[in-house]
Amino acid sequence: MAEVEIREENKVHARPRLITDTVMHYCPGCSHGTVHNLIAEVIDEMGLEDKAVGISPVGCAVFAYNYIDVDWVEAAHGRACAVATAVKRLHPNNMVFTYQGDGDLTAIGAGETIHAAARGENIVTIFINNSIYGMTGGQMSPTTLLGMRTATTPAGRDAALNGFPYKIMDMLTHLDGATYLTRQSVHTPAAVRKCKKAISKAFENAMAGNGYSMVEVVASCNSGWKLSPVEANRWMEENVMPNYVMGDVKCSTLPK
Amino acid sequence: MAEKDVRLMKGNEVIAHAAVHCGCDGYFGYPITPQSEVMETLMELRPWESTGMVVLQAESEIASINMVYGGAATGKKIMTSSSSPGVSLMSEGLSYIAACELPCLVVNCQRGGPGLGTIQPSQGDYMQACKGGGHGDYHLIVLAPSSVQEMYDFVGLSFDIAFKHRNPVMLLADGAIGQMMEKVVFSEQKPRLTDEEVAEQQKAWAATGKGQRGKSNVVTSLYLNPEELEGLNNRLQEKYNRIKAEEARWEEFMCDDAEYVLVAFGSSARICSAVVEQAREEGIKLGLMRPITLWPFPEKPLADMAARGVKGFMSVEMNAGQMVEDVRLAVEGKAAVEHYGRTGGVIFTPDEVLEALKNNLIK
Ligand SMILES: Cc1ncc(C[n+]2csc(CCOP(=O)(O)OP(=O)(O)O)c2C)c(N)n1
Ligand code: SF4
Numbered sequence: 245m246a247e248v249e250i251r252e253e254n255k256v257h258a259r260p261r262l263i264t265d266t267v268m269h270y271c272p273g274c275s276h277g278t279v280h281n282l283i284a285e286v287i288d289e290m291g292l293e294d295k296a297v298g299i300s301p302v303g304c305a306v307f308a309y310n311y312i313d314v315d316w317v318e319a320a321h322g323r324a325c326a327v328a329t330a331v332k333r334l335h336p337n338n339m340v341f342t343y344q345g346d347g348d349l350t351a352i353g354a355g356e357t358i359h360a361a362a363r364g365e366n367i368v369t370i371f372i373n374n375s376i377y378g379m380t381g382g383q384m385s386p387t388t389l390l391g392m393r394t395a396t397t398p399a400g401r402d403a404a405l406n407g408f409p410y411k412i413m414d415m416l417t418h419l420d421g422a423t424y425l426t427r428q429s430v431h432t433p434a435a436v437r438k439c440k441k442a443i444s445k446a447f448e449n450a451m452a453g454n455g456y457s458m459v460e461v462v463a464s465c466n467s468g469w470k471l472s473p474v475e476a477n478r479w480m481e482e483n484v485m486p487n488y489v490m491g492d493v494k495c496s497t498l499p500k
Numbered sequence: 501m502a503e504k505d506v507r508l509m510k511g512n513e514v515i516a517h518a519a520v521h522c523g524c525d526g527y528f529g530y531p532i533t534p535q536s537e538v539m540e541t542l543m544e545l546r547p548w549e550s551t552g553m554v555v556l557q558a559e560s561e562i563a564s565i566n567m568v569y570g571g572a573a574t575g576k577k578i579m580t581s582s583s584s585p586g587v588s589l590m591s592e593g594l595s596y597i598a599a600c601e602l603p604c605l606v607v608n609c610q611r612g613g614p615g616l617g618t619i620q621p622s623q624g625d626y627m628q629a630c631k632g633g634g635h636g637d638y639h640l641i642v643l644a645p646s647s648v649q650e651m652y653d654f655v656g657l658s659f660d661i662a663f664k665h666r667n668p669v670m671l672l673a674d675g676a677i678g679q680m681m682e683k684v685v686f687s688e689q690k691p692r693l694t695d696e697e698v699a700e701q702q703k704a705w706a707a708t709g710k711g712q713r714g715k716s717n718v719v720t721s722l723y724l725n726p727e728e729l730e731g732l733n734n735r736l737q738e739k740y741n742r743i744k745a746e747e748a749r750w751e752e753f754m755c756d757d758a759e760y761v762l763v764a765f766g767s768s769a770r771i772c773s774a775v776v777e778q779a780r781e782e783g784i785k786l787g788l789m790r791p792i793t794l795w796p797f798p799e800k801p802l803a804d805m806a807a808r809g810v811k812g813f814m815s816v817e818m819n820a821g822q823m824v825e826d827v828r829l830a831v832e833g834k835a836a837v838e839h840y841g842r843t844g845g846v847i848f849t850p851d852e853v854l855e856a857l858k859n860n861l862i863k
Contacts, residue, residue: 295709299570300720309718315707317573318720319566320596326563327570330578331707333554334526334571335695338709356566359559 256433260284262293266310273473275463276305276372278430282440283343283370284312286447292339297331299324301353303345304378304465322353325360328367339451341368347377350386350412357412364421364455364498368446371413371458374465375484382468386410389487394468413460417494424449424457425494429485431464431477442492455498462488505686511651512678515581515607515671516541518655519553523690524605525576526554528567530586533619534675535609538581551692561586565593565606572602573719575698575706577659581607583675584625585616588633594668595634599721599732601705601739603662605655606640607671609678612845620845621675623766626822629672630795637733639740640670641747642794644765648682656687665743672794674818676767676847743796750798751790754780758787760861761805763827764816765791767847772816774850775857784862794823799830806834812861816853817841836861 262284270276287296296314300306302321309316319327324342332340349357349371360367376394377383383396387409391400401409416422424446428439439461446457462484466476509517515538519527529539539557547553554571558564564580571578582590587608597604608629612622629642641661645651651673658669693701699708707717723729754776755761764772769790779786789805791798802813812835815824824839831837840856842848 294711297574297707297709306722309716309720313716315709315716316718316720317570317707318718318722319569320592323562323566323569323593326558326566327573329556329563330526330528330554330567330570331574333556334574334576334578335708355559356563359563 260288262288262313264311264313268311269307270304271467273464273466273476274304275374275430275461278436279370279372279439279461279463280308280311282430282436282443283341286440286443287312287314287339290444290447292447295337296339296341297335299328299331299340299342301342301344301348302379303348305343305345305372306379308343322348322351323356324348324353325356325365325367325369329360329363329365332365332367336366339447341370341447341450343370344372345378346371346373346375346387347385350410354412358416358419361416361422361456361458362419364423366450366453367456368450369456369458370443371460372463373460374463374468376465376468378465378468382465382470389484411488413458413493416458420499421455422458422494423455423496423498426458426492427460427462427488427490429462429480429490431480462490507684507686508681509648509684510537510679510681511645511648511673512537512609513541514648514652514684515655516545517686518652519579520545520547520551521687521689522656522659523551523577523692524553524579524659525692526556526571526578527580528556528558528564528571528578529580529582530558530561530564532583532586534611534621534678535581535583535607537678538607551689553692561589562593565590565597568604568606569593569597569600569602572597572604573600573706574708575702577603577692579605579607581609583609583611584613584622587625587628591634594640595636595638596721597668598634598638598640598736599636600719601666602668602719603659603666604668605658605662605671606668607673610672610674612843618845619675621767621818621847622843622845623674623768623818624822624843625672626794626817626819629670630797630826638736639743639795640668641665641743641796642670642672644672644792644794645677646766646769646790648677648680648684651677652684652686656690661747665739667739667743672766674767747793748796748798748800749792750801751792752801753788753790755787755789755805757785758805759785759811760857761787761789761810761813762816762853762857763789763791763802763813763823765794765823768816768818771848771850772853775853778850778854779857786857791823797826797830799826802827802830803832806831810835812836812838814838814840814857814861816848818847819843
């Protein structure tokens with residue numbers, strides 16, 4: 245096959261410089277890989293390669309450190325915000341971010357997340373909310389929608405039996421220390437571009453010492469949801485996204 | 501020479517002073533009796549204004565230990581302190597820290613258990629400290645201070661040992677030593693290492709941001725390949741053997757001609773030295789072996805004493821019989837080994853220990 249020459253002006257995407265050669269273990273169609281690319285691009289564009297320290301979760305993204313070529317600390321399940329708090333306080337000039345799933349962040353790690361936000365730690369949390377525990381095989385998470393089938397809600401989530409889902413970002417809006425809260429998605433090219441802007445803004449907020457930022461990415465887990473990647477995106481648009489206010493939820497400055 | 505800086509202070513207070521003096525970079529903790537004075541003293545001292553040390557009250561012991569993990573992962577000198585129930589909450593984090601081979605210091609000012617138990621002193625966490633607590637094959641290095649001066653001295657010593665072996669160290673104190681006031685001699689202020697010095701000294705592993713290093717560092721304990729994880733375990737076991745050979749510390753009191761030997765650490769050892777004196781007055785040739793490191797346990801001096809013909813050992817502990825198992829392993833059946841202990845926060849008197857020695861061992 246003849247080599248196709250891509251003219252610079254026609255190029256819409258290239259592999260980000262800080263994404264390593266390691267083959268990603270994510271299922272095809274998974275949102276994690278897309279968000280990794282965005283983080284890598286933002287770190288590079290903001291010149292933060294030498295200062296970035298990522299905290300990876302226990303969840304499908306545990307190996308984020310194999311894909312984005314910066315320093316990482318792998319945290320125990322749910323504890324990323326505590327780990328990040330210490331790293332940032334000891335290295336105030338570093339760009340410290342956590343990368344967490346909905347089980348990691350809203351179930352076992354809800355306490356650490358809320359308190360890091362309440363204290364106004366100058367860190368960023370990238371929160372991949374795919375409404376399910378991907379890594380352990382598709383069990384219910386606190387963000388699983390009512391009626392949604394998972395391995396532990398085989399008949400669909402029932403409020404009487406399984407409790408109600410909750411939105412941690414909406415709770416965080418009440419905290420003085422949380423100053424930039426934004427809800428994004430990566431299911432269309434336009435959404436991806438917006439999400440990248442939000443990640444940049446969050447990183448700027450942290451580097452400016454303006455408190456805690458969270459970028460929630462409403463995401464799909466096609467394997468856990470037992471749908472094809474295309475069907476999963478459609479299902480997400482029709483069933484998940486209407487539950488959420490998308491876009492910036494809070495932009496403020498730390499109270500004096 | 502400058503005059504010595506001598507103070508009268510509580511054990512818990514000197515932990516805080518020692519941390520600042522030895523150039524500690526960060527303390528993360530959560531209040532619990534009987535050790536809350538550690539963080540309270542730090543907040544009074546305001547070391548962030550003098551040495552630049554970070555002090556933070558966390559939302560739980562789970563958060564504290566994971567903050568210690570994060571701080572230690574950047575190559576800095578990090579510590580926490582707590583008491584028994586709080587240390588139980590730290591178990592998962594300690595296992596991660598040991599697996600990632602991160603140096604740090606955890607002070608456990610023990611109180612009586614199980615459960616919520618009591619705020620009175622106890623030595624009921626010996627097993628938890630020395631045999632695991634968390635999951636997997638790992639060890640903390642455990643030091644047992646028995647005076648306020650040792651509370652002070654062992655903070656700097658713990659960090660030296662922790663960094664030498666890249667391993668977490670636990671100072672296993674108890675509520676009695678934590679609350680007791682004694683004379684303490686302060687050392688000179690050591691400067692904290694600069695960020696550049698830390699990044700250079702720990703460049704092989706610390707996650708400080710890539711900086712000038714050129715390659716990224718990752719601190720993790722995840723190994724999906726069984727052979728790789730076995731490799732980590734083999735490396736850890738080699739290290740633990742090295743630590744056993746190099747770090748065992750103990751003190752002997754009147755053991756040279758002893759026919760019977762008490763084995764006791766921390767607060768119990770203080771009482772037992774009075775027992776030895778009382779026994780000697782009665783003509784009983786009694787000695788005291790005080791383990792200073794509980795892990796590695798000083799087996800050799802006990803084995804030597806047993807080989808030399810000591811007739812019996814009594815392990816005296818504020819618990820239902822924990823260290824006595826290690827004494828038995830060291831003595832290997834060559835002499836009788838008994839235990840005497842009180843629990844629940846009850847502290848034994850020298851008289852009752854001597855009585856127990858006569859009833860259980862001398863007969
Ligand atoms: C203390 C502890 N409890 C439970 C687990 C098992 N576990 C691993 S990942 C996970 C859930 C991950 O789900 P989520 O955070 O939503 O991330 P995803 O995999 O969907 O990206 C659980 C429960 C663990 N590793 N540690
Ligand atoms: S299980 Fe779900 S979250 Fe995990 S990699 Fe697959 S699609 Fe992504």
